[in-house]
Amino acid sequence: MRKLFPLLLLVLLAFDARAQLEIEIVQGNASQLPIAIVPFQWRSASPPPVTTVSEVVSNDLYRSGLFAPVDEADMVDRPADAESIRFGTWRLLKVDYLVIGWVNDAPGGGYDIVYQLFDVNTQERLLSQITSVGPGDLRFGAHRVADAIYEALTGVPGAFSTRIAYVSATGEGAGLRYELVVADADGFSPITVVGSPEPLLSPAWSPDGERLAYVSFEKGNSAIYVQEVTTGARELVSSGKGINGAPSFSPDGRYLALTLSRTGNPEIYVRDLTTGSTTQLTNHWAIDTEASWSPDSQTVYFTSDRSGRPQIYAVNRTGGQARRVTFEGDYNARASIAPDGRSLAVAHGRGNEYRIAVWDMENARLRVLTPGVLDESPSFAPNGSMILYATREGTRGVLSAVSADGNVRQRIILSEGDVREPAWSPVIR
Numbered sequence: 001m002r003k004l005f006p007l008l009l010l011v012l013l014a015f016d017a018r019a020q021l022e023i024e025i026v027q028g029n030a031s032q033l034p035i036a037i038v039p040f041q042w043r044s045a046s047p048p049p050v051t052t053v054s055e056v057v058s059n060d061l062y063r064s065g066l067f068a069p070v071d072e073a074d075m076v077d078r079p080a081d082a083e084s085i086r087f088g089t090w091r092l093l094k095v096d097y098l099v100i101g102w103v104n105d106a107p108g109g110g111y112d113i114v115y116q117l118f119d120v121n122t123q124e125r126l127l128s129q130i131t132s133v134g135p136g137d138l139r140f141g142a143h144r145v146a147d148a149i150y151e152a153l154t155g156v157p158g159a160f161s162t163r164i165a166y167v168s169a170t171g172e173g174a175g176l177r178y179e180l181v182v183a184d185a186d187g188f189s190p191i192t193v194v195g196s197p198e199p200l201l202s203p204a205w206s207p208d209g210e211r212l213a214y215v216s217f218e219k220g221n222s223a224i225y226v227q228e229v230t231t232g233a234r235e236l237v238s239s240g241k242g243i244n245g246a247p248s249f250s251p252d253g254r255y256l257a258l259t260l261s262r263t264g265n266p267e268i269y270v271r272d273l274t275t276g277s278t279t280q281l282t283n284h285w286a287i288d289t290e291a292s293w294s295p296d297s298q299t300v301y302f303t304s305d306r307s308g309r310p311q312i313y314a315v316n317r318t319g320g321q322a323r324r325v326t327f328e329g330d331y332n333a334r335a336s337i338a339p340d341g342r343s344l345a346v347a348h349g350r351g352n353e354y355r356i357a358v359w360d361m362e363n364a365r366l367r368v369l370t371p372g373v374l375d376e377s378p379s380f381a382p383n384g385s386m387i388l389y390a391t392r393e394g395t396r397g398v399l400s401a402v403s404a405d406g407n408v409r410q411r412i413i414l415s416e417g418d419v420r421e422p423a424w425s426p427v428i429r
Contacts, residue, residue: 032068041102056142065408213247257291345378
């Protein structure tokens, strides 16, 4: 079960309703699977929620771009158990898959979400599960249901129960304020983790999803902090003279990569989170920054202009000679490594256009995924299916997401303010 925010923290960090994210599909998949998520029966003694479990599940699957959920108004039947299903009726509606279920009170408190997934054409039951959640975590439980359905039908684990972090800037002049925000992957339940009148940059998740590393200028100079998301407790990691930037946790949770200018030039350093010792990893006259890690925590990828223009390089975690990874295009920066380690997403530049692209490291091929002219800060979903990134609409920064194959794009709109620096969390256990 996901850890809940303490009630006091929720009260102190209550968000402005105007800052609610909205998500719309701007490009979909032509071969979407028709699926019906029948409204789950509410069998709890407590009042039903405004947004139902079935609505959350349906919206999650729709957002993936792979499914075409049937509109509730078009459903002739509303079965809750297998015996009530009339498969012929659903076949007439050209539905391939059917989800039914109910919500009841769990014996120890909270709720049990009981659900089943059927193949309408074969009448085979593909899933029959119970997801138990705490009293305030029903929406998270619905995301878990969507994850299970997504995996059953695609073979890939879902990422709907994850979270995203991003930096928002609101106001103007002396009233400008920056906030580091954490929200559910569908944009709901945004919580301000930290706010400052000075810039906040480069949020990075710990592999357990419980901490965020980020850069703050609240004391004038750049400084790197690691902060507990639920409690707000934080640790100052680096605030030395010069640059302190671009933190990145290793997937095994043992190390934090940093960009520091201790020698007068920006270099990649690695901090051992157990001992606190920091080791310099690169040593070059060029600018080395924006480190990210291979899934096995043995290789550090980073941006460097040592070839004349920014490109991605890789070096062993213990040091040694760095090797160039990307070669196509004038500019490749801010790498995000796919969970399988076979490809990386980059901000790819040609001329004055910057778009999100994926570099296939096995085949040395680059594929441009987005149509923008100023797309940046890519971040892979923990299942590798989507890439979150920042882009511009006029003078305002917004978030978007694109599937790893480029077939599905989502536009994520914040009703006010400038949004940037997105980071997709690991799977929330």
